[in-house]
Amino acid sequence: MTTSIHVTALDSVVNVNSLFTLAVFIGLAWNPYDPSNTLVDPNSRCAPTSKIAEDLIKFHVYSFSSFLFSSLVALAIKQAIKLSKPHTFNIHVTFRGSEFLEHVDVNKTLLRVGMVVSGAGSVAGCVFLMLALVNVVQIKVGTLACGSGHAFAAVVPLVILVPLALLIYVCVGLYAFT
Numbered sequence: 001m002t003t004s005i006h007v008t009a010l011d012s013v014v015n016v017n018s019l020f021t022l023a024v025f026i027g028l029a030w031n032p033y034d035p036s037n038t039l040v041d042p043n044s045r046c047a048p049t050s051k052i053a054e055d056l057i058k059f060h061v062y063s064f065s066s067f068l069f070s071s072l073v074a075l076a077i078k079q080a081i082k083l084s085k086p087h088t089f090n091i092h093v094t095f096r097g098s099e100f101l102e103h104v105d106v107n108k109t110l111l112r113v114g115m116v117v118s119g120a121g122s123v124a125g126c127v128f129l130m131l132a133l134v135n136v137v138q139i140k141v142g143t144l145a146c147g148s149g150h151a152f153a154a155v156v157p158l159v160i161l162v163p164l165a166l167l168i169y170v171c172v173g174l175y176a177f178t
Contacts, residue, residue: 006111007081009176010074013118017071020125024064027132046142048135056135063128070121077114081106112177119173123166130162 040047084106134144134155142148144155 006106006115007078009115010078010081010118013074013122014071014078017067017074017122017125020129021064021067021071024060024067024125024129024132027060027136040140040142044142044146046146046148048139048143052135052138052143056132056139059128059132059135063125063132066121066125066128070118070125073114073118073121077111077118081111116173119170123170126162126166130158133158 137151137154137158138144138148141150141154144151
């Protein structure tokens, strides 16, 4: 089993999680009750409640925690791979020249468990981020409970495309283990 592939995959998880963590952090800095940040009349029946703002903050924090957890697990696995003692050096020749690939002894079961845990953290972070975005939409254009057409137009693609992408991510991740 080539560990360079695992290190590359772990780097990708950390990079994507970093982007999402930045987005969540910026979202946490946003004040949902700023009257200039909404298109809804505060006196209308579609005005968001304080519960929606509370959920927005909760889901941002859960998302931030999940992405941070996933990144830290991925970095720990990567560090464990880097600290493992190499047992062989193989030369892999390509048409562009030669490169050295280092293979190390790693516990495959722990590596797989760690990668699944890291992936699960990323999936959880995406779900919580999606829920936070649903709340952002409700604060900006009106609640779903009042039947706001603009809110449904924004939320429906979000709740279709994000779970679909997560399903593809999980299927490809599980396929990689077979």
